[in-house]
Amino acid sequence: MRHWLPALAILPLFAGHTWAAAPTAQQARDLAEAAYLFAFATAEHGKTLQAIAAKLPVNYLYNKTTLLGPEDRTVVSPNNDTLYSYALLDLREHPVVLDVPAVPQRYYSFQLIDMRTNNLDYIGTRATGRAAGSFLIAGPDWDGRQPEGFSGKVIRSPSRIVFLLGRTAVDGEADLDAAKAVMDGYKLRSTQPTLLPHKMDVPEYLPTKEGPAENAFVDFNGLSAWHAWSADEQQRLAQFAQIGVGTGKPFDAKQLPADIAQAVQQGAEAGRERIRTASERFAAPVNGxxxxxxxxxxxxxxxxxxxxxxxxxxxxxxxxxxxxxxxxxxxxxxxxxxxxxxxxxxxxxxxxxxxxxxxxxxxxxxxxxxxxxxxxxxxxxxxxxxxxxxxxxxxxxxxxxxxxxxxxxxxxxxxxxxxxxxxxxxxxxxxxxxxxxxxxxxxxxxx
Missing domain, CATH: 2.60.120.600 (Domain of unknown function DUF1214, C-terminal domain)
Incomplete structure (x- = not known):
């Protein structure tokens, strides 16, 4: 059974929209192709969110203290150079704080990723230096009140759910214990410590690279309420809503007229093929x-x-x-x-x-x-x-x-x-x- 997120958070995006005449089949196809490009990254992001939420509570930092191997298949093209740390930050009610120790020699980084797969900010060797520090991470609904005594950096997110991805360098198996000692110093804490970590209900992920291309629309609609969309994005979403994408409700092609549903399917397939092709040619190769x-x-x-x-x-x-x-x-x-x-x-x-x-x-x-x-x-x-x-x-x-x-x-x-x-x-x-x-x-x- 698929559990849908409340539509209330996103319905205001479309309040007062003056709907034009229903799109023609060609217009629906074009909308579906554009919507597929817009929605795909968020939909694919849902695969990771679901995998982590199935195992871990939110606002809990998990350190994986073994290097990834062929059996690890959650993320494509994983590295084998660093140990990973993971957390799903649920910022809907309050911010969280990440504390890091001094790391005088080893490379490390924490990458903060929003629902659009943008990199919000970094914490680590390059971005914040090797000294110990505390970093408050807050969502779009935060009222700006910092915890008493907090004097660290504040990182704001347009997403209510943020993926925290840490990397700690390790020089092979012989270096694992030393790398683990560094990771033991990473601490994630709530700004309201009375609230216990809880598991998050993430919508079921439907495969995006195979199967019906419209799976991406199903995935995207289920996740869309977790992001505070910009004014420009809201305008685009209002257009996509004409074919049922991004409305905060389940995507269901059966609710569309038959000719429009077929056009949406064709547009989604065209969008997927454009992405597949683009992924092979980001730039002109040099020396291959x-x-x-x-x-x-x-x-x-x-x-x-x-x-x-x-x-x-x-x-x-x-x-x-x-x-x-x-x-x-x-x-x-x-x-x-x-x-x-x-x-x-x-x-x-x-x-x-x-x-x-x-x-x-x-x-x-x-x-x-x-x-x-x-x-x-x-x-x-x-x-x-x-x-x-x-x-x-x-x-x-x-x-x-x-x-x-x-x-x-x-x-x-x-x-x-x-x-x-x-x-x-x-x-x-x-x-x-x-x-x-x-x-x-x-x-x-x-x-």
């Missing part, structure tokens, strides 16, 4: 590597980029926090596949320029999940015990079969795969685009 969009995490009215990022790697960081070049092809433009062997060679002085660390993670090309292998090695990073070339450069071996030396081996599946280079706290030349990773080279003997 595709850069992330410059506006990642802060999309404004760029619905297509917002949706494409949610499709490919939802919750991507701001570029200043981390950059994510991705490649699916080798130097000849051929799709990467574990039936062949490859090398990735960094010349001396050409390793990724970062102030924290870098990593290269391999993903199964069909699922975008980590690929199981006998070594349980899913990434190679700057802290790995790598063997340098004689000239000081670095060459990584990427293939399915184990090579003679596994020091620099990144195991690949037998089928298609892709690589993501993560650069944490990228330096200026990376941010400006002056640094480009080298192309993945096929090993000649395999041709």
């Amino acid at each position: 590597w595709q850069s992330s969009p410059a506006n990642i995490g802060h999309y404004g009215n760029d619905d297509l980029t917002r949706a494409a990022v949610a499709w490919k790697y939802i919750y991507a960081n701001d570029p200043a926090e981390a950059m994510y070049p991705l490649t699916r092809v080798d130097a000849a433009g051929q799709a990467l596949d574990g039936s062949r062997a490859y090398t990735l060679h960094f010349a001396p002085g050409q390793l990724p320029p970062v102030d924290a660390f870098w990593s290269i993670t391999l993903y199964d090309g069909k699922t975008q999940m980590l690929s199981a292998n006998a070594l349980n090695r899913y990434a190679i990073n700057s802290a790995s015990n790598l063997k340098r070339d004689a000239d000081g450069g670095l060459t990584l071996n990427i293939q399915h079969a184990q090579p003679a030396s596994s020091d620099n081996w990144l195991p690949a599946p037998q089928g298609p795969f892709n690589l993501i280079l993560r650069m944490y706290l990228p330096q200026e030349r990376a941010l400006k685009g002056d640094y480009q990773p080298p192309a993945v080279q096929p090993v000649n003997s395999q041709e």
Whole structure:
């Protein structure tokens, strides 16, 4: 049974709207395509909200003290460089406070994500420094009264539900205990401590990438009351309401005339295909590597980029926090596949320029999940015990079969795969685009 959120929070958006004549089939198709781009990221966000709410109460910080592996399938393209912390912040009644300890050496960050998948703000090494601190996070209905004695930073959210995603760097299994000790210092507390944490009823998630494209409308309508929409967004939602999207009520195509329902289905499918296509071509590749969009995490009215990022790697960081070049092809433009062997060679002085660390993670090309292998090695990073070339450069071996030396081996599946280079706290030349990773080279003997 699907549990619907109260419509009262969103119905005022449409009060006083003067409805035009019912849309024609073509107009309904166009509205559905535009609505799909607008709604997709929020709908896909619902998958994570549901998964976390099923296990954890709200306003409770959970530290996952093991590195993610192939069995972790909640979020596509997860990293294998950091330990994660999670919390669903329910800000409908009152703010919460996150306390962090001094972290003098290790990289860490907390990313605050709203219902539109915008990055609200950051707490961590780059954004707030290495000293201990307290941060009050408040929703759109907050009256502005701070807890007595609080003197930290205030972060305002347009969403009533915020996803808090923490990352704490860990240099492999041997470093886990030290990383856990840092995470023990993270504390999330209510500004009204008499209210006990409770489980949140999140609408059931219907798959967005497969099945009926209109699933995204069902998901979106169920979540829409948790965001305080801007005036511009309200105008757009008023248009989408003509086809039943974003009204605060269940989306039900059966309530539409048959020709309009068919047009809405066609428009939703067209929107989904646009997102799928856009997720493969954010920018012109250089050396086969595709850069992330410059506006990642802060999309404004760029619905297509917002949706494409949610499709490919939802919750991507701001570029200043981390950059994510991705490649699916080798130097000849051929799709990467574990039936062949490859090398990735960094010349001396050409390793990724970062102030924290870098990593290269391999993903199964069909699922975008980590690929199981006998070594349980899913990434190679700057802290790995790598063997340098004689000239000081670095060459990584990427293939399915184990090579003679596994020091620099990144195991690949037998089928298609892709690589993501993560650069944490990228330096200026990376941010400006002056640094480009080298192309993945096929090993000649395999041709």
